Each structure stands twice: as structure tokens, then as C-alpha cells.
Amino acid sequence: MEVIKIIGTDDTPNVILDANNNIFEISGRSLPEDVASFYEPILDWFDDYAEETNKKTIFDFKLVYFNTASSKLILDILLKLEEMYEAGKDVLVRWHFPDDDEDMEEAGEEYADIVEVPFEQVSYSLD
């Protein structure tokens, strides 16, 4: 299984998709110049992973900022997770937000409403 590791910058997120170590996470800031081509390999990765999933897949979103163009691609990732869940896989989405960031909390609530997948909101402190 291919491992995706992208080191974040001030406009692209950190991405780790590592089935061997059971780490699946996207964190940081997302406002890439070309949002579609940034997320393309990530979405492609899911098609392979869906063929041979781990026993349990916990996907962590720990974003501090994303623009609306990215929000559409984040939904596409969640829809891939939904597909896996609907195919009977054990999937959990954990949406992390800073405890003082209502907008990020709300964004999680909205995604949870849209996709049919177990969804957990986790607040964390920046201090």
C-alpha cells in the first residue's frame, strides 16, 4: 500500500496516509494555489485503500484553516470515507478543532450533517 506523506506549508496541509502504521490525517492550513491537483493524489489513494482496508480506519482532520475551494475537496474525501463505511468497513472520522474556534467547530457539524459516516468532534487547546 502506497504511503502518502506531504509536509505542510503556509498554504498546504500536512497529509499522512499510512495504512501500515494506521495513521490517516490531514492537518494545518489548506489554500493551495491549485486545489484540484493538490487533492487529486489523495483522492486516488482512497480508491486503492478501499480495496484493502485496515480493520479500523480512524481519519483525523486537524485543520486550522481552509478556504472554500478546499472545503469542496474535503467533502470529496469524506464521501470516499462514507463509501467505505457503506461497504461495511469500520470507519471513524475525528474532526479536531481549537476550543475557541466556533467556525471550525461549525464546519465539522456541517460535514457531519452531509455525510453518513461515524463522526466525532474533538476540541483541543492551543495553549
Added chain:
Amino acid sequence: MDDNKTDIKDFLAFAYSFYKTVKEYKINLVYEGEITHQIIKAFTSLTETNMEIDEEPTSIQKKVFHVMVESLQNISKHSDHLDTENQRKEGRGVFILGKNNDTYRITTGNVISRSNVESIRNQLTKINNLDKEGLKLFYKKQIKEGRLTQKGGAGLGFIDIAKKTGNKLNFNFLSLNDDYSFFVLTSTISKNI
């Protein structure tokens, strides 16, 4: 030669009156030109630094950052007047960031095709007539149904600005000629929420 001197004198007078106007309207940043990804990064990082110095609460900083990115990307994605002579692809426009005691005000201005005026006006009017819950529903509908355009637009920018600021969007269209209009949009972020 004399003409040239008058020109320079006029221009110096213009520079001074421009300075005065910028001060009067409490403008922090004003720009006219191409809006590239580099420009967006530079302006947002400059503004973030200034807000840090001013000890602005994180929530306000994030809202200003959000609105700046969406506004600037709107210009880069939706400005229609392409400079065909120079083959410039990026959208051009005006960007103004104003700050007073109570608000941050973010204004963009760019040229659009007159054929797009109605649909933009309708969308903005619709957004302004929605309350918080209505905006959430509209956002969810649009994110599900909308498709990413070639330029990477998700059709969510205006809705997102309205949601994040909680304020109405102020806008105007000024007719330039038979084909083009100038579209001005002002978003307001209240400091005391």
C-alpha cells in the same frame, strides 16, 4: 518641457491627496493589479502580522484572514476583463483593507461581463436575505451540488463571507460600457461580537 513640469506638479498633488484620502478612510492596505496566489499570500501574511501586533483576538484574526482569501480569490477567479494584448491570465482588480475602532472592512472591485451582473446580483441579494440558519442550509446545498470550476471556484465564497462575518454584503455595479461593468463588494467584520 513646461507641460512636463505641470504634469509632475499635478502628480505630486495627486500623491498627497491620495495619502490624505487613505488616512481619512483609515485604509491599511490598497492595491490595484493582478491578484496572484503570491499576492494573496503576501497580503494575508502582512495583515496577520499587523493584527498580531495590535493584539487582535484570534477569532477576529481568523475571520479577517478568511474574508481576505475569499475576496481576493473571487477577483482572481471571476474578473472577466482579460488583458488580451498581454495574454495575462490572472484576474485584476482593486483590493482595499480598512480598519477603524469597530470594524475591519474589506473591499474588492473588479471588471465583469455585463452578462454576469444579474446572476451575481441575484446571488448576493439571496444571501443578504438569509439568516444564520438559512446561510448554513444554502452552504450545505451548494457544497453538495456545486462543482469546482476550471479555475478552482466552488461557488461558496460569498456564502462563506456572509456566514463568517454575520454581516450583510454591500455591493454595487457600475456600468463601464456596453460589455463591462465594475463590481464593488464590501464585507465588514465587526470587532465586538
